[in-house]
Amino acid sequence: MSEKTQDQIHQSDGRVETSHHPEADSRRGDKNYYGIPPIKRAHWTWQVPIYFWLGGIGAGTQLFATVAQLLGHEDEALKRASRYTVLFTMLLSPVLLIWDLGRPERFYNMLRILKLRSPMSTQSWSLFMFGNLGGLVAARQAAEDGLLLGDNLLSRLLIRLVPDRLLTVLALPFGLFVGFNTGNLVSATSVPIWARNWMLMGPTFLTSGLSTALSWLSLVLHLGRWGEKKTLRALHRAEKAVIVIEGVLMALSLVRMSRWSKPLFSRDIAPLFIGGTLLGGIAAPMVLLFSKESRSKSVLASVLALAGGLAFRFAIILAGRKSADDPEAYFTFASGESAPQPEDKI
Numbered sequence: 001m002s003e004k005t006q007d008q009i010h011q012s013d014g015r016v017e018t019s020h021h022p023e024a025d026s027r028r029g030d031k032n033y034y035g036i037p038p039i040k041r042a043h044w045t046w047q048v049p050i051y052f053w054l055g056g057i058g059a060g061t062q063l064f065a066t067v068a069q070l071l072g073h074e075d076e077a078l079k080r081a082s083r084y085t086v087l088f089t090m091l092l093s094p095v096l097l098i099w100d101l102g103r104p105e106r107f108y109n110m111l112r113i114l115k116l117r118s119p120m121s122t123q124s125w126s127l128f129m130f131g132n133l134g135g136l137v138a139a140r141q142a143a144e145d146g147l148l149l150g151d152n153l154l155s156r157l158l159i160r161l162v163p164d165r166l167l168t169v170l171a172l173p174f175g176l177f178v179g180f181n182t183g184n185l186v187s188a189t190s191v192p193i194w195a196r197n198w199m200l201m202g203p204t205f206l207t208s209g210l211s212t213a214l215s216w217l218s219l220v221l222h223l224g225r226w227g228e229k230k231t232l233r234a235l236h237r238a239e240k241a242v243i244v245i246e247g248v249l250m251a252l253s254l255v256r257m258s259r260w261s262k263p264l265f266s267r268d269i270a271p272l273f274i275g276g277t278l279l280g281g282i283a284a285p286m287v288l289l290f291s292k293e294s295r296s297k298s299v300l301a302s303v304l305a306l307a308g309g310l311a312f313r314f315a316i317i318l319a320g321r322k323s324a325d326d327p328e329a330y331f332t333f334a335s336g337e338s339a340p341q342p343e344d345k346i
Contacts, residue, residue, distance in 0.1 A: 038331070039190050041324035042317070044100060049313040051096040052182040055127070056209020056309065057216055058089035059179025062134065064214060064238065066172045069165060073234070077226035080141060081217055086175070087138035090131035097127070119181060119188045126177040133171035140164045179209040186320060192260040192333035193323035194316075197253050204249045211246050212309035214239045215285075219302035222295055236298065240289045243305065247282050260329055263322035264315060273315035281308010 065082035068075070098107045111128060115121035140162040142148055143155035183205030187198035194201065218235045221227035254261050264273045281304060288301040323329050 036327075037325045038327050039324050041321045042186075042189070042191070044317055046314075047096040047100040049310070049317050051093050051100070052205070052313045053209075053212065053310045054089040054093050054096070055178045055182055056205060057213045058086050058093070058130070058134070059175040059206065060210035060213025061085045061089075061217060062130075062168075062172055062175035063210060064217065064235075066168055068231075068234075069168060073231070075228050075231045077221060077224075077228070078217070078231050080145070081220050081226070083134070083138045083141045085213075085216065085220075086130075086134035086171075090127070090134050093127060094131065119185045123178065123181045123185060126174045126181065130171055130174035130178050133167050133174065136162050137164045137167050137171070176206070180206040182209075186316065189320075190330070190334075191320045191324045192326075192329045193257055193263055194320050196260045196333060197257050200249060200253045200256055204246070204253055207242060207246045207249055208309050208312055211239070211242045212306050214242060215302035215305035215309075218298055219306070222299050222302070232298075236289065236293060239285075239301070239305075243282060243286050243289065247286065250278065250282065260323065260333060261319075262329070263319035263326075266319075266322060269315050269318050269322070272311045272318070276311025277308050277315055280304055281311060 061082045065079065068078060094107065098104050101107060107124065110121055110124040113121070114125055139148075140158045141164070143158040146155075148155045148158070180202045183201035183203070184198075186194045187201040189195055197204075214235055218232070218239060221232060221235070254264075257264075263269060285301040285305045285308070288297045288304075291297065
C-alpha cells in the first residue's frame, strides 16, 4: 500500500475513501451511488411537453368529430373547428419535435424504416399519417370556405377529389395512437416514476388529451358564438364524463406509482402537479361543469382544463428528471425495493 493511501486511511479513521468521484464520501448516511445518477435523465426541452399537449388536443378533437359524424350529427361550425384544429396541431407538433431533436434529418431518418417495437418509430409514423390525412381534410374544408383564393381550379379539385368523410374515419386510429403513445413514450424507459406506471400512463395521457380537446372545442364555439345548441350540450356532457375519468386515472396512477411518485410532490414540481393539474385542471373545472350551466362557467372551465393539461405534461417530464437523478429511487425500483446500503460490499 502506498504512503499516500496510508495517509488517506489514517485521516479518515481507518475507512478507505475513494477518489474516483468528487462527490464520493463514505461517511454519508443516505443511500447513494457516489452521488451520481445511475441512469441518464431524458434531456427533453420545453418543446416536448407542448408537443405532447398539442398531440393530445389533436387526437381528442379527431375522436369527438369522428363520433359526431358517425352518429349523423351535422354541425358545420363543429366540423370546421375540429378540422382546422387538427391541421394546426399537426403542423406545430413536427416543428416542436424537430426543434427538440436539433437536426431536421433526424426526424426524416425515423421515417426511413418502421420499427413496430420502437415507440419513437411508431409515434413518428403515426404523426406523419395523422398529419397528412388531417391536412387533406382541412385543405378540402378550406376550399369549401373559400380560403384558397376563392373559387379556382385548385379548390374545385380538392372538393371533387378529397373524400373528407372517409379520410376523417381513416385518420382516427392514427390520431388515437398519437394521443395514447405520448404516455407510452415516457413509460418505455428505466425512469422509475414513468416505468412504474407503464400500464396507466398511455390511457391517462389519452384521456387528458381528450379532456383538453373537448375544452378547446367548447372554448372556440363559445367565444365565437358558433355551433348549434345540441352541439354545445353534447360537448358539455362529454366534458363532464371525461374529466371524471381523468380524475380517476390520475388517482389510480398515484396509487400505482406509490413511493416513486415523490418527485411530483417536491417543492418545485408540486405547484405544477397539485396546483396546476389536480386542483386547477381537474377539481376546479369539475366543480364548474357540474354546477348550473352558463356560458361564462363553460369558458372558465375550458381555460382551466387546457392549462391543467399543459401543467400535467410539464410536471410529468420534470418529475422524470428528478426520478432519474435519484439513485435510491432507481435501485429500489430495479431491485424489488432493496436499495444497496452504504456498508454493502458491491
